[in-house]
Amino acid sequence: MRTLTADLLAAQKKATAVPYVRVQIRERIGDVARLTWERLYSGEEVDRPHAATAPGDGSLVRVRVDAAGQLLVQRVATPGPGSDFGSWTALASVPSTSPVALTAAGAAVLLFYVDTDGVTIRLRESGDYGQSFGSPATVATASGAVTSLAAAMKGDGTALVIYSAGATVYRVKRSGGAWGSPAAWSNSIAGVTGLACYYSIDFNVIVTGSDGVGAAKVWTAIYGDGFNQPVDAWSLLMELSRADAGSNVTFRAPFLDRPDLFRLSFVEKYTGNQAYARPLWSHVSRFGDFATNTWREPVPFDLACEHGVAMAHGGGHAWLSAPNGVWRASTAGSVLDLSDDILELREDIAPFDGRVRITLRNDDGRYSDLTAGDNRLIGPSCQVDVSPGYVTDLGARISIGPRYWIEGWEYDCRPGASTFVLLARDGWWLLRHWRARREYAWSAGESSIFQILSFLLSRAGLECGFLNGSDALTALKPSFAVHPGEDGLTAVQRLLLMVPDVIRMAGETAMIFNPEPDEAPVYAYGADHAILQGRYAVTDCDLNRVTVFGRGPVVEAFDWPGISDTYDRLLQVHDLNLTVASDAQARAEALLRKAAMASLGGEIVVPVNSGQELYDVVSVTDARAGLSAAPRRVSGMSLHYSRAGKPVYQMRLRLGAV
Amino acid sequence: MTVRRGEIKSFDSGSYVATVRLAGSLAVWLSGLPVARNIAAGEVQAGRSCAVIFFDDANPQDAVIVAVYT
Numbered sequence: 001m002r003t004l005t006a007d008l009l010a011a012q013k014k015a016t017a018v019p020y021v022r023v024q025i026r027e028r029i030g031d032v033a034r035l036t037w038e039r040l041y042s043g044e045e046v047d048r049p050h051a052a053t054a055p056g057d058g059s060l061v062r063v064r065v066d067a068a069g070q071l072l073v074q075r076v077a078t079p080g081p082g083s084d085f086g087s088w089t090a091l092a093s094v095p096s097t098s099p100v101a102l103t104a105a106g107a108a109v110l111l112f113y114v115d116t117d118g119v120t121i122r123l124r125e126s127g128d129y130g131q132s133f134g135s136p137a138t139v140a141t142a143s144g145a146v147t148s149l150a151a152a153m154k155g156d157g158t159a160l161v162i163y164s165a166g167a168t169v170y171r172v173k174r175s176g177g178a179w180g181s182p183a184a185w186s187n188s189i190a191g192v193t194g195l196a197c198y199y200s201i202d203f204n205v206i207v208t209g210s211d212g213v214g215a216a217k218v219w220t221a222i223y224g225d226g227f228n229q230p231v232d233a234w235s236l237l238m239e240l241s242r243a244d245a246g247s248n249v250t251f252r253a254p255f256l257d258r259p260d261l262f263r264l265s266f267v268e269k270y271t272g273n274q275a276y277a278r279p280l281w282s283h284v285s286r287f288g289d290f291a292t293n294t295w296r297e298p299v300p301f302d303l304a305c306e307h308g309v310a311m312a313h314g315g316g317h318a319w320l321s322a323p324n325g326v327w328r329a330s331t332a333g334s335v336l337d338l339s340d341d342i343l344e345l346r347e348d349i350a351p352f353d354g355r356v357r358i359t360l361r362n363d364d365g366r367y368s369d370l371t372a373g374d375n376r377l378i379g380p381s382c383q384v385d386v387s388p389g390y391v392t393d394l395g396a397r398i399s400i401g402p403r404y405w406i407e408g409w410e411y412d413c414r415p416g417a418s419t420f421v422l423l424a425r426d427g428w429w430l431l432r433h434w435r436a437r438r439e440y441a442w443s444a445g446e447s448s449i450f451q452i453l454s455f456l457l458s459r460a461g462l463e464c465g466f467l468n469g470s471d472a473l474t475a476l477k478p479s480f481a482v483h484p485g486e487d488g489l490t491a492v493q494r495l496l497l498m499v500p501d502v503i504r505m506a507g508e509t510a511m512i513f514n515p516e517p518d519e520a521p522v523y524a525y526g527a528d529h530a531i532l533q534g535r536y537a538v539t540d541c542d543l544n545r546v547t548v549f550g551r552g553p554v555v556e557a558f559d560w561p562g563i564s565d566t567y568d569r570l571l572q573v574h575d576l577n578l579t580v581a582s583d584a585q586a587r588a589e590a591l592l593r594k595a596a597m598a599s600l601g602g603e604i605v606v607p608v609n610s611g612q613e614l615y616d617v618v619s620v621t622d623a624r625a626g627l628s629a630a631p632r633r634v635s636g637m638s639l640h641y642s643r644a645g646k647p648v649y650q651m652r653l654r655l656g657a658v
Numbered sequence: 659m660t661v662r663r664g665e666i667k668s669f670d671s672g673s674y675v676a677t678v679r680l681a682g683s684l685a686v687w688l689s690g691l692p693v694a695r696n697i698a699a700g701e702v703q704a705g706r707s708c709a710v711i712f713f714d715d716a717n718p719q720d721a722v723i724v725a726v727y728t
Contacts, residue, residue, distance in 0.1 A: 216685075242685075242686060243684075243685035243686060244667075244685060244686050244687045246667070247684065247685035247686070247687075248685075249684065249685040270684075270685075437682075437683075437684075438682075438683040438684065438685060438686040439679075439680055439683040439686045439687065439688045440686075441688055441689075441718055443690075444719065478716075478717065479717050479718060479719040479720075480716050480717065481688065481716060481717070481718045482716075483662065483680060483682070483683075483712075483715075484680060484681070484682030484683040485682050491716070494715070494716045495716075574713070574714065574720075575714065575717070575720075576714065576717060576719055576720045577717060577719075
């Protein structure tokens with residue numbers, strides 16, 4: 001249960017109380033800003049190597065290489081609609097396929113390119129936000145042709161250049177104003193097709209290329225600055241995307257930025273039937289950092305190109321840049337508060353499903369135009385934050401509650417009444433809408449169930465939280481697969497069948513915990529907090545005997561009192577992942593445990609408890625049913641708030657055994 | 659239990675397992691799938707279609723390629 005302030009706790013227990021429900025809408029998915037890109041420029045420049053950066057004055061500096069081998073630079077002082085993104089200034093001659101890199105910090109802008117010999121990496125530095133660049137300086141001379149180049153800079157001027165020659169990535173670091181010597185990284189791959197780098201607590205790197213067996217991959221890596229990785233040490237490569245050898249799919253042209261959280265783009269190129277090359281973008285989960293490697297499923301971007309879209313941010317906007325295009329999106333988060341317009345709100349939360357239906361007044365047509373003003377925040381999949389509460393002596397108090405994403409809306413127009421109805425679903429819905437677009441497979445012993453759950457949830461843009469999980473959650477490392485076309489919800493439910501744990505969706509975070517049978521109640525109903533209606537049920541268990549067949553072990557678990565009452569009700573489970581008797585035994589007992597939780601039923605109707613959550617253990621006192629502080633687990637809950645007609649502010653809690 | 663269609667990408671006649679591209683997975687293969695021993699090794703050729711039974715939908719080690727066809 002969410003912690004409540006003392007005044008809110010007192011208010012919800014009073015015989016009469018004034019309800020308050022706050023509903024706000026944000027343009028966010030999984031509590032991550034959904035960037036709405038607006039294309040500001042469409043030019044005729046050819047698709048060749050390029051880069052972009054946003055210095056500290058809000059300007060946008062872009063660089064590209066043209067077919068004639070000219071290095072061209074552009075600076076737009078106040079980029080926006082109507083800006084001239086088509087004027088370029090030649091800065092140097094370079095190989096026509098030469099990679100380029102840009103990075104900025106404050107007024108400093110560093111522009112790296114490869115000289116006409118193909119191996120000498122030059123730097124042109126600006127100290128005036130890219131208005132002018134100094135003479136070329138040599139940073140490094142590679143041992144072979146430089147094929148990829150990326151750079152990042154700290155606020156103190158420390159800079160890192162990474163480049164590839166052959167299959168090796170090298171780094172050159174500037175500390176105290178002096179460039180060091182090139183040094184090869186500590187990883188090994190078969191080929192490099194692209195590099196990206198961005199500094200935030202460490203030097204964070206994206207690598208595209210191929211591994212030792214020819215599989216094309218996108219990896220993340222960290223060159224340490226002492227936070228997630230020791231200073232000047234490379235992390236291992238972490239896989240973000242893959243395509244097997246012979247699939248005709250390769251990855252290239254990565255870019256990385258952190259306008260709010262880490263966001264990246266890279267190009268997926270397919271050379272088979274109906275060939276394509278298009279950028280994909282992704283971001284880390286809400287609380288994930290670069291090191292957690294929890295990226296949402298890469299999403300295609302509406303552009304055909306092989307050299308990708310460079311990313312930058314500044315002046316309240318995120319920027320995308322290609323030689324022939326510039327896009328921007330606001331990074332300022334707007335909020336639309338609907339609280340005062342609510343006529344009725346119905347929320348229903350169950351295992352694997354949560355939804356809300358919000359009826360708003362529209363008698364004056366205030367929601368008739370969803371393109372005007374803040375109403376534009378009412379759009380598909382926009383985030384709806386519902387926070388129940390009460391008006392207390394200290395003012396309106398809420399408990400930050402569930403989070404939903406808009407599924408749709410309706411206008412209900414009838415004589416004398418006009419309402420606007422929002423329909424929204426919770427994180428399970430986001431998970432259900434993630435579908436595997438390829439085979440995802442984990443070998444036995446490779447990843448724990450928790451790690452696989454974290455991966456799947458992050459692919460849907462959700463966070464994975466851990467309260468008090470079972471041993472099996474981290475100890476079992478099954479052979480597991482999600483086949484193409486299967487949805488994330490199905491995959492997560494299959495994983496949860498292997499453990500006693502359950503998931504409560506708390507906003508964008510899937511909280512995983514093991515519901516222990518001896519859990520103490522966190523709240524009491526029937527004494528201070530009134531029960532308006534109650535129905536209490538006892539139901540037979542669907543099963544009281546479980547036999548688990550593993551690869552070798554065959555074990556059983558019994559509910560002996562249940563067998564005594566109803567004779568045995570058997571469930572057989574076959575799982576070749578179970579090779580140890582103790583793991584098989586734990587599985588059998590977990591299945592019995594989940595069946596036991598369903599052995600009690602019923603529901604109570606109570607004044608809204610603002611902090612109530614699914615799977616909480618509560619105590620119920622109702623002398624009419626012979627219950628005195630009887631522990632029950634909340635197995636489902638509904639909230640009904642109505643200001644139209646007869647006021648209602650009630651909660652219906654479905655009850656199960658602890 | 660489900661049956662899925664795939665395409666043989668490679669075959670190891672020693673361990674009698676195959677790497678398969680399951681329908682819908684453009685660029686990633688599933689490796690180590692057991693092949694029914696009643697299928698002659700010479701018939702398990704890259705590029706041929708195959709049928710895979712997954713006894714456990716989520717466990718590719720609890721599956722078998724039961725047919726190879728062109």
